[in-house]
Amino acid sequence: MIFGRKKLQAPASVEETNGATQFRLAPRSPSEAIKPTAAPPPPPRIRRPRGGFFSALSGFLTFLIAVALAAMIGIALFEREVTAPGPLETDKVVVIPRNTGVSEIAQLLRREGVIEQPLLFEAYAMLNRQRGHLKAGEFLFRAGISMDDAIDTLVQGKSILHAVTVPEGLTSEQIVARLKENDVLTGDIAEIPPEGSLLPDTYKFERGMSRQQLVNSMMASQRQTLAQIWQRRSPDLPIKTPQELVILASIVEKETGRADERTRVAGVFINRLMKRMKLQSDPTIVYGLVGGKGTLGRSILKSEIERPTPFNTYVVEGLPPTPIANPGRAALEAVANPSRTKDLYFVADGTGGHAFAETYEEHVRNVTRWRQIERAKSTGDTENDVDRSQPEVRGDASGLQLPATASALSQTNPAAGRNSGRNNTAGRRNVDASEGTNLDPLLNRTYDLNSAKTVPDLKQP
Incomplete structure (x- = not known):
């Protein structure tokens, strides 16, 4: 009695790999024999739970990068605002009083039309404290000056300098009278300086300087100049x-x-x-x-x-x-x-x-x-x-x-201002030819006493 035919299988081959015995079926056909063996499947991934120190560090670094980018963008916009031309249309002189705070200065500059944003001015001035403090004085702000240049002007103290010219040959009383007429100087002079103790010259000063300070400067200049000239004098003088x-x-x-x-x-x-x-x-x-x-x-x-x-x-x-x-x-x-x-x-x-x-x-x-x-x-x-x-x-x-x-x-x-003996018309006494004329040193502030000159003729009525 014939039962069903049993399907023949290829004999299995035995391989030993790394001490382990593996059975491998023999190929069924020559074509199957030349096919590559399939790679074993990868081992299953082990999933760890999320969280922990490294996860927190990664999030913090990401936050820092975002903040840094935002700060860089903000600084760029800030710098552009403070360096942009300001609203001032023409040059303007502004006097900053002494003992004035940053906020008061900002408001003053806004009223004078130098800046538009006083809060931004205050913030930028505070950030630039290493450049120095804002100084008082009389300052010239150019048309279109930026906020940065305005602060630089106040920090460096580029105050306007005024000048007073004292001609040679004036007495100390005449010099004091001239200084009292100057409305840029302040204060009074304690006493008339000794005759000959002031050096005639052109002196520059800032608004608000006291008259006594200027007199002291003139006396110091005279002492220094006299000492230098005395050292190089001729030795046989009487x-x-x-x-x-x-x-x-x-x-x-x-x-x-x-x-x-x-x-x-x-x-x-x-x-x-x-x-x-x-x-x-x-x-x-x-x-x-x-x-x-x-x-x-x-x-x-x-x-x-x-x-x-x-x-x-x-x-x-x-x-x-x-x-x-x-x-x-x-x-x-x-x-x-x-x-x-x-x-x-x-x-x-x-x-x-x-x-x-x-x-x-x-x-x-x-x-x-x-x-x-x-x-x-x-x-x-x-x-x-x-x-x-x-x-x-x-x-x-x-x-x-x-x-x-x-x-x-x-x-x-x-x-x-020297005495003169000019003759006038009959019956009139002689007068000082400079008094009341354009050569009078107390009336003419620009007359150069170092140049040659002639005496003007007096016109009688």
């Missing part, structure tokens, strides 16, 4: 102290305003001191009469030349007790190093300068020429005035008969 140098320099300053004549005029006075001759300088007479007030307003009378005062160098020998004005650097330098001449006299020559002479005879000829120039301009009654064409003869300490000299026969330069 000048023994720096104060004596200032006294003689003040006389030279009042005698001439021409830069090319200062050393020669100084040489005349040095020569006269060496010969023990009286200086006989007209400006010393005027100072003895009016003190620090400045000009006399007319010519010197004969009685005034003979009137004894401590400053009248027609009466006293040598130098007066104090300076008669505040000399400038050039006059100080001229006295410290005068011209080496034998000149003993000088008189106005009609051109704004002087004619110098070594002898009295030559000097008289120069005076005659000067009087001819004066008579050609006008004729007047000089009964009450000194007849300067007939100089009187005097004796000096050496016993020699020497005439009145130097400015006793000269017209002192009126350009720096």
